[in-house]
Amino acid sequence: MHRHAVRDRLASAGAWALGLAWLAPLLYAAWTAFHSAEYATRFDLLAPMTLENFARAWAAAPFPRYFLNTVLIVALIVGAQCILCTLAAYAFARYRFRGRDLVFGLVLLQLMITPDILAVVNYRTMRLIGAVDTIWGIALPYLTSAFGIFLLRQTFLTVPKELDEAARIEGCGSLGVLWRVYVPAARPIYLAYGLVQVSYHWNNFLWPLIITNSVETRPLTVGLSVFSSVDQGIDWSVITAATLITSGPLLIAFLIFQRQFVQSFMRAGIR
Amino acid sequence: MDRERPSLAGFLLVAPALAMVGALFLYPLGYSLSAAFTGPDGRPTLAHFGKAFELYSGDILFTIFIVVVSTAATAAVAIAIAGILVLGRPGRAVALLGWLYRFPLFIPFIVAGQCMRTFLAKNGLMNNSLVALGLIDPGQGASLLDWRGIVITFVWKQVPFVTLLLAGAMAALDRATIDAARNLGAGRVRTLFDVVLPQVMPNLTVALTLSFVTMLSVLSVPMMVAGSQPTMLTVDMAFRINAYGDYATANALGVLSYAMTAAAAFLYLRHGLRTGVLR
Numbered sequence: 001m002h003r004h005a006v007r008d009r010l011a012s013a014g015a016w017a018l019g020l021a022w023l024a025p026l027l028y029a030a031w032t033a034f035h036s037a038e039y040a041t042r043f044d045l046l047a048p049m050t051l052e053n054f055a056r057a058w059a060a061a062p063f064p065r066y067f068l069n070t071v072l073i074v075a076l077i078v079g080a081q082c083i084l085c086t087l088a089a090y091a092f093a094r095y096r097f098r099g100r101d102l103v104f105g106l107v108l109l110q111l112m113i114t115p116d117i118l119a120v121v122n123y124r125t126m127r128l129i130g131a132v133d134t135i136w137g138i139a140l141p142y143l144t145s146a147f148g149i150f151l152l153r154q155t156f157l158t159v160p161k162e163l164d165e166a167a168r169i170e171g172c173g174s175l176g177v178l179w180r181v182y183v184p185a186a187r188p189i190y191l192a193y194g195l196v197q198v199s200y201h202w203n204n205f206l207w208p209l210i211i212t213n214s215v216e217t218r219p220l221t222v223g224l225s226v227f228s229s230v231d232q233g234i235d236w237s238v239i240t241a242a243t244l245i246t247s248g249p250l251l252i253a254f255l256i257f258q259r260q261f262v263q264s265f266m267r268a269g270i271r
Numbered sequence: 272m273d274r275e276r277p278s279l280a281g282f283l284l285v286a287p288a289l290a291m292v293g294a295l296f297l298y299p300l301g302y303s304l305s306a307a308f309t310g311p312d313g314r315p316t317l318a319h320f321g322k323a324f325e326l327y328s329g330d331i332l333f334t335i336f337i338v339v340v341s342t343a344a345t346a347a348v349a350i351a352i353a354g355i356l357v358l359g360r361p362g363r364a365v366a367l368l369g370w371l372y373r374f375p376l377f378i379p380f381i382v383a384g385q386c387m388r389t390f391l392a393k394n395g396l397m398n399n400s401l402v403a404l405g406l407i408d409p410g411q412g413a414s415l416l417d418w419r420g421i422v423i424t425f426v427w428k429q430v431p432f433v434t435l436l437l438a439g440a441m442a443a444l445d446r447a448t449i450d451a452a453r454n455l456g457a458g459r460v461r462t463l464f465d466v467v468l469p470q471v472m473p474n475l476t477v478a479l480t481l482s483f484v485t486m487l488s489v490l491s492v493p494m495m496v497a498g499s500q501p502t503m504l505t506v507d508m509a510f511r512i513n514a515y516g517d518y519a520t521a522n523a524l525g526v527l528s529y530a531m532t533a534a535a536a537f538l539y540l541r542h543g544l545r546t547g548v549l550r
Contacts (some may be wrong), residue, residue, distance in 0.1 A: 118525075
């Protein structure tokens with residue numbers, strides 16, 4: 001009995017330590033952002049807090065514009081992905097057509113190669129169609145997602161065929177069946193997938209860095225990189241304040257929706 | 272049922288996504304593959320690979336080392352956290368861990384790199400805290416801004432994703448098998464490794480494969496956390512293009528990255544076909 005109690009306490013202490021260690025870099029960023037530069041690497045509980053770093057960071061870059069650009073990019077990508085991936089996943093799950101397995105294999109291939117590695121050639125394509133330094137240019141390579149098609153196909157395969165047939169007997173066409181039977185059945189998957197994609201594209205850095213060169217199109221992450229350039233000097237307090245401004249909305253959204261997000265993710269059953 | 276007969280409608284539904292995949296994935300993939308094997312005179316050549324190996328053979332091995340070590344460490348930590356969450360005695364500590372571990376999921380790689388660059392530096396908060404706690408002398412603090420920093424950042428960032436999938440799969444298991452093992456006297460660790468983990472291996476495999484591919488394509492972390500040599504292939508590719516406009520060698524390095532992801536893809540597909548997940 002005594003040994004069990006000791007083991008439980010050790011496990012509990014381990015869980016606390018692991019949890020706090022996991023949060024330490026973020027806590028440190030918050031500490032630095034809310035304190036003056038002299039306390040950036042010194043921990044003193046009585047150190048005075050300040051919002052000056054946030055004011056300086058906000059004044060140093062056009063953050064409202066960066067926020068607007070980021071929201072537009074994310075909305076465009078996630079909206080387009082939901083439509084294109086749904087149609088493709090429905091076809092892969094419920095239709096038989098020539099070359100289906102080959103096409104699905106090509107989609108799976110895309111799952112293994114991230115668009116970032118193809119940035120050089122995609123840049124040339126964007127230059128050809130005049131999409132460099134536009135919101136469209138940032139979004140285009142991501143408008144369809146192999147992960148989304150795969151995830152939705154796996155989900156659509158689990159929908160009982162009887163439901164499909166019943167809807168057709170009731171007079172639904174193919175798109176009607178998709179809209180009334182398959183999409184509602186996959187709602188938790190859409191939520192989990194949507195949140196992952198919002199997070200990914202809110203945070204995307206390399207492609208927007210390559211394809212943008214003006215304030216009018218630059219998203220938050222590219223704007224943030226300006227703070228770490230050598231020309232700006234290294235002021236950790238302002239850098240971390242800018243970092244928190246960038247990630248803040250996403251973290252707040254996560255705190256609000258975390259229960260739904262985690263449950264949806266767990267129900268997705270990705271294998 | 273449409274599935275039972277050939278259908279043009281199926282192809283039309285796939286067409287928009289296929290057009291995007293063709294234009295912005297297959298075309299650039301084919302182009303970069305062919306450019307990597309074509310000389311300035313238009314003839315087939317392996318010269319770009321020769322140059323890539325001559326200049327960056329150390330970085331190629333370094334990249335494989337970083338990604339493999341990070342994937343293994345991510346697996347170890349994710350199994351530990353998922354095991355505690357599913358098999359641990361419910362309490363405040365477990366609840367806190369379940370809440371805290373997910374935060375890095377929503378932090379961009381560039382922000383994670385930024386945080387770690389200041390946290391792991393020689394005069395960063397980690398060393399200052401260890402000095403303040405009396406665990407090391409002020410002169411003993413060492414910078415972790417090298418391969419260790421990259422691995423720590425990758426693991427910190429990827430563990431939430433892998434753990435979410437793993438803990439979800441573990442939570443969905445039939446509790447009867449777990450309770451039976453516990454009733455027969457198996458400890459939590461043994462139950463985790465002998466009963467739970469074998470049943471969720473498919474989920475762990477796909478989560479680690481996706482993490483492997485993601486880490487292989489990240490530029491910001493190796494660039495920010497460990498700027499000096501050796502470094503990862505993404506940094507070398509960016510350098511060849513930005514400093515020399517040398518697209519041929521950059522493409523050859525890209526093809527080597529594809530080869531690494533192809534190896535991961537092969538393992539995943541083999542596993543998928545064997546278990547019937549990919550039908």
